[in-house]
Amino acid sequence: MAPLRVVGDRDRGVVIPTVITVPTIANEVELRRVLRSGRGVDAVGVESRVAKLGTRSLKTATKRAAIDLSIAMVDLTTLEGADTPGRVSSLCAKARRPDPSDLSVPAVAAVCVYPDLVAHARRELGDAPVSVASVATAFPAGRASLEVKLLDVAEAVAAGAHEIDMVIDRGAFLAGRWGQVFDEIVAVKAACAPAHLKVILETGELVTYDNVKRASWIAMLAGADFIKTSTGKVAVNATLPVALVMLEAARDFAEETGQLVGVKVAGGVRTTKDALKYLVVVNETAGAAWLTPTYFRFGASSLLNDLLMQRRKQRTGAYARPDEFSGD
Amino acid sequence: MSERLDVLKTYKLVLNGAFARSESGRSYEVTAADGSFLANAAQASRKDVRDAVVAARAAQITWWRATAYNRGQVMYRWAEMAEGRRSELVAHVKWAEGLTTRAAQRSVARAIDRIVWYAGWTDKASQVLGGANPVAGPYFNFSVPVPSGIVGVVAPQESSLEGFVEAVAAPLCVGNAVVALASERRPTPALVLAEVTVTSDFPGGVLNVLSGRTGELAAHLATHEDVDGLDVSGGGEWSDELALRGAGSIKRVYRPRAHDADTPLRRLRTFVETTTVWHTMGQ
Numbered sequence: 001m002a003p004l005r006v007v008g009d010r011d012r013g014v015v016i017p018t019v020i021t022v023p024t025i026a027n028e029v030e031l032r033r034v035l036r037s038g039r040g041v042d043a044v045g046v047e048s049r050v051a052k053l054g055t056r057s058l059k060t061a062t063k064r065a066a067i068d069l070s071i072a073m074v075d076l077t078t079l080e081g082a083d084t085p086g087r088v089s090s091l092c093a094k095a096r097r098p099d100p101s102d103l104s105v106p107a108v109a110a111v112c113v114y115p116d117l118v119a120h121a122r123r124e125l126g127d128a129p130v131s132v133a134s135v136a137t138a139f140p141a142g143r144a145s146l147e148v149k150l151l152d153v154a155e156a157v158a159a160g161a162h163e164i165d166m167v168i169d170r171g172a173f174l175a176g177r178w179g180q181v182f183d184e185i186v187a188v189k190a191a192c193a194p195a196h197l198k199v200i201l202e203t204g205e206l207v208t209y210d211n212v213k214r215a216s217w218i219a220m221l222a223g224a225d226f227i228k229t230s231t232g233k234v235a236v237n238a239t240l241p242v243a244l245v246m247l248e249a250a251r252d253f254a255e256e257t258g259q260l261v262g263v264k265v266a267g268g269v270r271t272t273k274d275a276l277k278y279l280v281v282v283n284e285t286a287g288a289a290w291l292t293p294t295y296f297r298f299g300a301s302s303l304l305n306d307l308l309m310q311r312r313k314q315r316t317g318a319y320a321r322p323d324e325f326s327g328d
Numbered sequence: 329m330s331e332r333l334d335v336l337k338t339y340k341l342v343l344n345g346a347f348a349r350s351e352s353g354r355s356y357e358v359t360a361a362d363g364s365f366l367a368n369a370a371q372a373s374r375k376d377v378r379d380a381v382v383a384a385r386a387a388q389i390t391w392w393r394a395t396a397y398n399r400g401q402v403m404y405r406w407a408e409m410a411e412g413r414r415s416e417l418v419a420h421v422k423w424a425e426g427l428t429t430r431a432a433q434r435s436v437a438r439a440i441d442r443i444v445w446y447a448g449w450t451d452k453a454s455q456v457l458g459g460a461n462p463v464a465g466p467y468f469n470f471s472v473p474v475p476s477g478i479v480g481v482v483a484p485q486e487s488s489l490e491g492f493v494e495a496v497a498a499p500l501c502v503g504n505a506v507v508a509l510a511s512e513r514r515p516t517p518a519l520v521l522a523e524v525t526v527t528s529d530f531p532g533g534v535l536n537v538l539s540g541r542t543g544e545l546a547a548h549l550a551t552h553e554d555v556d557g558l559d560v561s562g563g564g565e566w567s568d569e570l571a572l573r574g575a576g577s578i579k580r581v582y583r584p585r586a587h588d589a590d591t592p593l594r595r596l597r598t599f600v601e602t603t604t605v606w607h608t609m610g611q
Contacts, residue, residue, distance in 0.1 A: 318551035318576065319378055322385070 014251060014287045017258040025221055028179030035178065035217055038252070041209035041245055050240040056280045063276070067311045068106055069291065070275040071098060074307070075133055075264065075299045077112040079140075079232065088117045092124035094326055099308050102315075108304065109293040110163060114139075115152060118159035133163035133198070137188060140202075140231035142167035146184060153191045164192040167200045167231060168215060174206075178218055185222035198226035198264055201246075204236030209245050216249035220261045228264035232299065237267025243278060247285040260289060266299025272310040275303060339369040339515065339539065341376060342522035344383035345532020350540070351375045358516060358539075361426025369515050372540035374548040380507040380536035381554050384478045387533030388505035392475055394531075396451035396503075403447035403501060406528040410440050410521055417489065417520055424488045424514035439493045439521075446497035446592075453502050453596055461604075468607040473600035475503035476580050477556035480549040482542060482570065484562045484584075488514035489521065495559050496535060498595035504557065507536045509546060511562060515539035546570055553577040557599045 025031045058066050076095045078087060091111055099105040110131035113121050121132045134156035138144035144152075153164055166188050172180045189197050199219035203212050219227050227246055229238040243265050250261045263286070269275055275298060282290050290296050305325045312320040338355060340347040349355075352373035360366045391399065410417065414436055422432035457473040479499040484491030488511050496506050510518035522537035538545065546566060550558055550573040557580040560567040571581045582598040584591070 318553055319381065319548070321553035321577070324553070 014255065014289075016254045016260070016289070020258040022223075022257045022259050023221070025182065028182075031178055031182055031218070031221070034221065035214050038213065038217070041213050043209050043241075046209060046241045046244055050244050050277075050281060053280050053284055054240060054277045056277075058276050058280075064311070064314050066276050066279055067272060067307055067314065070272070070279065070298065071304065071307050071311070072106040072109060073293045073297050074108040074304050075110045075112045075266075075297050076108050076304060077232070077266070077299050077301050079112070079114060079135060083114060083117060085117065085120045088113055088121050089124050090326070092121055092128075092130070094304070095130045096125065096128040098304055099311075099325070102312075105308065105311065109297055112165065112299060115156035115159065115161070118156055118161045122160040131162040132160060133165055134159070134161035135165045135167075135200075135231075136161075136192075137166040137184075139165070139167055139200075140233040142169050143171070146187060149184070150187060150191045153188055157192055157195050161195050163196040163198060163226075164188070165198045165200055165228060166192075167202060168219070170202055170205045173211070173215060173218075178214070181215070182218050182222045185219055185224060189223040196225040197223065198228045198262075199224040200228045200231055200266075202231055202234065203229050203238075203242045203246075204234040209241070212242055212245045213249050216246050217253065220249070220253045220259075224261060226262040226264050226297070228266055228297075228299065230265075230267045230299075232267030238265035238269055240277060240281060244281055244285055247282060247290070250290070251286040254286075254289075260295055262295040262297065263290065264297040264299055269298050269300050270302050271306050272303075275307065337367060339367055339519045341370045341372055341380075341539065342519065342526065342535070342537040343376065343380050343533075344387075344536065345526055345530070345534075347523070347526070348376075351379065354540075356540070358513070360423040366423055367516060369519065369539040372509075372538035372545060374545065376538055376540075377507065377545055377548045377552065380533075380538060381478060381552055383533035384505035384507050384536055385554060387531045388475070388477055388503075390531040391500075391505060391534045392503040396454070399501065399503065400447045400450035402529045403443060403450060403497070406525055406530070407440050407443040407447065409524045409528050410443065413520065413524060414440070417517060420517040420520055421489050424511075424517055425486070435490055439489045442490070442493045443497055446501040449498075449501045449596065453600070456593075457597055457600060458602065463606075466609045468605075468609060470605045470607070472603045472605060473502065474603050475499075476599045476601055477504060478554065479504045479506050479557035479559060479599050480552070480555045480579075481506055481508040481559040482546050482549070482562040483508050483510055483518060483559075485511045485513065485542070485564060487511075489517035491561065492518040492521065494592065494595070495561050496537075498592060499557065499559070499599040500535060502596055502600050504599050505534045505536075507549065507555070508538070509542055509549065509562070510537050510539045512540070512542045542566075547573060550574045550579075551576060555579060558582070559595070559598075 095108045095111045110133045112133040115134045118134045136152040136156045137149035201215045216227050254260050309320040350370040350372045354371040355368045356371040358366045358369050417436045418432045458471045461469040463469040481495045483495050525535045550570040558574040559582040560570045561584050563570045
């Protein structure tokens with residue numbers, strides 16, 4: 001994979017301390033103090049900033065590198081009631097070799113399934129360099145008791161999940177019980193070790209950018225390895241402005257604590273054009289350190305085929321036929 | 329009273345059942361046959377070709393799913409609506425081709441009649457191009473023509489309306505969706521006729537018409553792997569090259585012949601595939 005040519009972080013003034021010092025939050029009063037210390041989000045500014053960044057165009061070698069990077073960042077997802085082992089098998093085959101006719105295509109980062117299909121996905125992937133992510137904690141609504149949520153997590157981890165995608169309790173968050181949200185994430189984090197924890201904020205239900213920023217901070221302070229936009233199950237999924245707000249939060253958190261937290265956008269990213277816009281926003285907001293599958297992911301299914309089609313277009317010069325790539 | 333300002337129309341692309349400016353934002357000047365300024369028209373880019381193919385693919389499924397009888401009605405509706413804009417079409421054909429008013433009127437009448445003629449073909453093509461085959465066994469054996477899918481049309485450069493109608497109506501009537509490049513120097517009659525399709529009950533995207541530089545766009549249409557057929561009538565000196573590029577993705581290619589009385593039927597035949605179905609006779 002050719003490296004993306006990006007401007008160094010120093011040029012944007014992002015300085016990440018080398019010593020990691022994440023503050024320990026003893027109680028809800030302290031949590032509120034930390035959350036109130038930040039400034040509010042300038043909604044108009046955020047939207048005009050992404051509109052401007054969205055007009056950037058990547059060409060030729062940079063575009064090819066960005067497409068390959070996007071493929072490597074995909075969490076290939078199937079979260080349907082109708083999921084079968086067969087469907088997960090074909091998803092896994094696609095994850096390890098997205099385009100069987102072209103061996104230079106990188107594998108995707110992970111497959112994302114429901115907990116009951118984790119063991120099957122692990123068997124299918126074998127020793128391929130593809131992680132298995134599982135949603136848990138009563139996904140997608142998160143409306144269950146903490147005991148049930150922790151059991152859900154424990155089962156997914158026991159089945160071999162490398163990454164756990166949990167949902168926050170939006171009801172508690174919107175009612176102002178931030179401490180409860182925080183405590184739940186801490187409990188899930190403890191239960192999911194050694195798996196990585198992604199915290200789904202479900203930004204489509206959080207109403208304001210201020211809330212998105214607040215929820216991001218709660219998740220990061222509670223020990224999230226990733227913050228993720230959405231479940232993909234509500235009307236509004238990932239949007240560029242929301243991703244910008246979350247990336248700014250991740251950047252600020254890293255500058256303050258030295259701890260890098262990843263960002264995952266999920267739902268609604270369907271075209272290569274969209275994916276490249278996100279990469280531009282990542283690079284311009286958080287910096288090149290986040291331009292790796294370790295710190296940025298796309299939760300998607302149909303996006304992968306569009307990336308493969310655009311990749312072939314770059315290589316052959318001819319627009320490809322959608323039928324040439326397996327459906328999901 | 330002050331002099332009224334001119335309200336000049338910029339001709340837009342007909343893309344996915346709507347009127348679109350080119351994605352590239354470009355436009356170019358279209359001149360009448362005598363060299364005077366006629367209008368500005370959108371100058372499509374290769375990305376417009378790509379978008380048109382995506383729209384056509386979605387629309388083709390709806391178009392082919394409709395009954396042949398219904399497709400005939402829709403195409404007849406197209407002719408009816410075109411008849412309503414006859415004077416506008418006559419004016420454009422007259423300007424574009426430098427004809428007398430009478431000659432332009434005759435040309436438009438022939439073009440509209442041709443649409444009606446193809447409307448009739450929608451539920452007759454399967455009888456003429458398909459049939460029941462005699463086989464040695466207790467089976468029915470049918471050959472059924474099904475549409476190729478998406479047909480890319482490089483419309484004739486000289487005959488701005490009649491040539492256009494021949495090239496697009498034939499693939500449409502057998503159930504294909506069409507992405508057509510209008511005549512580069514004379515695009516307005518084709519664009520006016522395509523505007524009519526938006527109000528003629530066609531599913532959006534069944535007929536997409538792009539104006540612009542044929543030399544720039546035709547190659548992308550020819551190499552696009554999701555285009556199943558190619559009519560290179562307006563390709564001129566590039567016709568061979570376009571046909572060759574189309575071969576990369578095994579397209580059906582229609583090329584005009586100098587003396588060919590069979591042209592309309594040959595077009596229909598070019599853009600269908602024959603499916604053969606076996607069925608037991610039962611006792």
